[in-house]
Amino acid sequence: MIRNHSLTTGEIAKYCDVNLRTVIRWINKGSLKAYKLPGRGNNRVQTEDFLAFLSENNMPVPEDLLPTKREVLIVDDEPAYSKSIKRVLSKAGYECTIANDGFQAGLMLHSNHPTLMTLDLSMPGLDGFEVITFTRGQESVAKTKILVISALNERELQRALELGADSAISKPFSNEELLKVINELID
Numbered sequence: 001m002i003r004n005h006s007l008t009t010g011e012i013a014k015y016c017d018v019n020l021r022t023v024i025r026w027i028n029k030g031s032l033k034a035y036k037l038p039g040r041g042n043n044r045v046q047t048e049d050f051l052a053f054l055s056e057n058n059m060p061v062p063e064d065l066l067p068t069k070r071e072v073l074i075v076d077d078e079p080a081y082s083k084s085i086k087r088v089l090s091k092a093g094y095e096c097t098i099a100n101d102g103f104q105a106g107l108m109l110h111s112n113h114p115t116l117m118t119l120d121l122s123m124p125g126l127d128g129f130e131v132i133t134f135t136r137g138q139e140s141v142a143k144t145k146i147l148v149i150s151a152l153n154e155r156e157l158q159r160a161l162e163l164g165a166d167s168a169i170s171k172p173f174s175n176e177e178l179l180k181v182i183n184e185l186i187d
Contacts, residue, residue: 006044009034015050015062026053048140070094072182073114075105075131076149077123081171085118085149088175089182102126106134109141115186116145121152121160129163136164145185149173 007015009023012032016023024043026032033049036042045053047065054061072094076082079100086096097112099105103126109117117135121128128148136142148160148168157168167181 005047007047007050009043009045012045012050015065016059031057070186071112071114071116072096073099073105073108073112073117073144075099075102075117075123075128076120077101078120081120081149085178088178092179094182102128102131102134105131109135109138109144113141114144116147116182118147118149118182119160119165121148121150121156129160132160132163132165147181147185149178 009020009027012023013020023032027034027043027045032045032053034043034045037044051061051065053059070093072089074082074085074089074096076085076098077100082098082100086098089096097108097114099108101123105117105119106126108114119128119131126134128150132146132148135144135146146165146167148157148165149171150157150160150168151171154170157170160168166185169177169181
């Protein structure tokens with residue numbers, strides 16, 4: 001997926017198979033959020049604003065703007081666990097990034113838009129429960145799949161599921177179990 005990228009009106013016209021003037025009309029009516037470049041005043045549209053416009057108007061998302069289905073954000077304050085998860089998932093073809101705490105996870109969710117997030121519940125500062133609540137409350141990342149991976153008891157894992165996690169597994173876990181659950185969530 002193209003991230004942190006702006007699109008020209010011409011690119012949008014091509015994606016939507018419409019005339020350039022139609023795109024300019026959408027912008028002038030306020031239907032499509034855009035900004036003007038200094039100087040000539042050409043319009044630019046942030047990719048996320050274009051995707052929101054497509055969604056609001058029930059229009060298909062162009063294939064090259066679809067998220068790659070293999071991006072995982074690993075959130076764990078224990079480097080041994082996060083590196084272990086990354087090693088297993090990277091071998092299976094997933095693109096992985098690591099956040100060491102809940103605050104960093106929130107920032108990376110918005111900048112990376114991963115398909116799935118693995119999440120430890122016990123972290124200093126913003127804990128996993130708060131990260132789940134935050135994620136489900138943010139429209140732009142609310143559909144991110146959340147796999148809780150925690151050493152907490154079953155009651156706490158159940159609480160995470162009730163808050164909006166998609167699945168939960170206990171630490172320690174087997175590599176096979178991890179891959180099986182992630183493959184099921186992403187597919």
